[in-house]
Amino acid sequence: MAEPVIDEALRERLKSALWFSIGKIVDEEILQLDVNATPQFIGALTEMVWAQLENTSRDLESFARHAGRSTVNTDDVLLLARRNEGLGELLRAFVDEENAGKLADKGKGKGKGVAKK
Known part of the structure; x- marks a missing residue:
């Protein structure tokens, strides 16, 4: 696929x-750490993050396509994080929490309860 x-x-x-956002984060950190960061450092960091984003997006699209889907979902993200145990655990906990919240919201739906007198 092209x-x-x-x-x-x-x-x-x-x-x-991305450069702007990374610059803001670096600015916050250099104030806390009392160090300096050059514009070249911020530029290099931006290029590294951009390359990582491109690779990550390609992997996610490939996982979805392999599963016969045209949309990336949480399963694809969890698969991407499979080699990073800490990140995988955080993502699974987040997904479980979101799913639990959705189930709780479904229970509060229209007309599901019995009216009390």
Whole structure:
């Protein structure tokens, strides 16, 4: 399957937004650690994160496609995290918590209870 092509202008806007966000995080950390970070460091960190995002997105799309789906779901994300036990545990706990919340919300649905007099 051919890799989707994103508009170069959109790509640059996304990378700029990533650079900005990483710059903000670095700024917060350097204040706490009392160190300096150069713009080159922030740029290199941005490039590394961008490359990781591209690889991650390709893997997630491949997992979904292999399962016969066109949409990435939580199973794909959990599969991606399979080699990182700590991250996998955090993600599973989050998914379980979200699923429990959805089940609780379903119980509060319309007309499901008996009216009390």
